[in-house]
Amino acid sequence: MNPITVILADDHQIVRNGIKALLENEGGIQVIDEASNGKEALEKCRQSQPDVLIVDIRMPEMNGIETVKNLPDFSASTKALVLSMHDDEEYIIQSIEVGAAGYLLKDSSKEEFIKAIDTVSEGEKYFSGDISSILVNNYLTIKNRPVQNQAIVDDEQYHLTKREKEILHLLYEGVNNKEIAKQLGKSIRTIETHRFNIMKKLGVSSALELMKKIEREPALKNEIRSFLLLLVSTVLLAM
Amino acid sequence: MNPITVILADDHQIVRNGIKALLENEGGIQVIDEASNGKEALEKCRQSQPDVLIVDIRMPEMNGIETVKNLPDFSASTKALVLSMHDDEEYIIQSIEVGAAGYLLKDSSKEEFIKAIDTVSEGEKYFSGDISSILVNNYLTIKNRPVQNQAIVDDEQYHLTKREKEILHLLYEGVNNKEIAKQLGKSIRTIETHRFNIMKKLGVSSALELMKKIEREPALKNEIRSFLLLLVSTVLLAM
DNA sequence: AAAAAATTAAGTATTATTACGTAATTTATA
């Protein structure tokens, strides 16, 4: 069987060395090239058409997310495995959105590294155990089903209506009333009324406090972002 | 001549592997132990009394700065070499204040690594060439830094001033201009000016987009949060 | 000491948000 070919993209030599040291004596995995930024990584992928591109999120020139987004134009068959120091939910979701095949934490074990590379090279998705549990728990929270070691959060605490959730979601995206009105084909006054009611229900007095409250209350955040998490978690649960 | 004994403290296995791979075949340097947090590092220093402790700044349980501060109580002769992903000026200064023998960036070359270890083990100070220039003129290096080191810029690509970070932090907390002005004892117009400049620098046109950007960019979020840590430490040091 | 950058803050004008009250439709549900 042919070995799995891998290109490493990380701006820190130490990290590249570390991964190489991890994979070095593994039959079946071959690090064929390295890159220290996104642009270089894509160029090298075009040249070598590797099975897997292991890419760090933070890189100069072009970050990991952008790199993954553009990867198909350089090497259609290459699977992207995003590597990160942090289990930041935002990065995970973004990675999935741009089409990454997997997401791995930098402090994963040797075994998990190899498993992840094997998995994605076979066309399957791989997410660190921790990460999938985070996302799946979020998904299940939305569905109001209690999960193992998770506090039961009542997301109906604020009883926002459908329209209100929709508007709150747009607000959370940083869209102003005028834009929301245009997007929904409604009067600005209507949006203002909804906004006023939302703020009253959530007990805040400005859009900034609203944002803060959303960030601080996972249940609320999930409610608003349910469309995204639903999408993400569906993929994960189908694995 | 006896080899220089080293203990590595970093919560990421990969980084430890990378450093080990770098130093492995170097006669004269011996990695005798590893630790994944500050407390563990200190305990192992007490046991082995190494010549040098290579310590990461960000670690669970006890961070690198605290670890270095407490090191003399565990092993008086051990020199601390602080290792960091970032050239955060505050961290560098803090490291010096707590008595670190050196400060090294994680993307330093093999040669620089060895040189740094040699230097601090001889009782001298060692700071990355980059770092000294950063300390001397921060803003100029950001603009003229050679490509190979541009990863460093990544974290401060927006180049917000101290005051701007402070105000952005308060904005992020959901505080309005009037409140910020009151809290800082400044005119509302001043805060408005800062806010305008911040938004210009970050390329957004409303406070909501600002919040969104902060949430979507963990690097930026960390920068704002690190301001809090700085405030706290300044107060503590002044006590 | 000169130059650059940061902090402060006012001027002026426009636009957006907040804070209600009121009320006509439309839709869901008991």
Next chain:
DNA sequence: TATAAATTACGTAATAATACTTAATTTTTT
């Protein structure tokens, strides 16, 4: 089918934010 709930939207005001420019200090860097 009543009746509640949700969606729509206007009126009126006050307050806040945005978009600049200019410019005096103060601090930092060269």
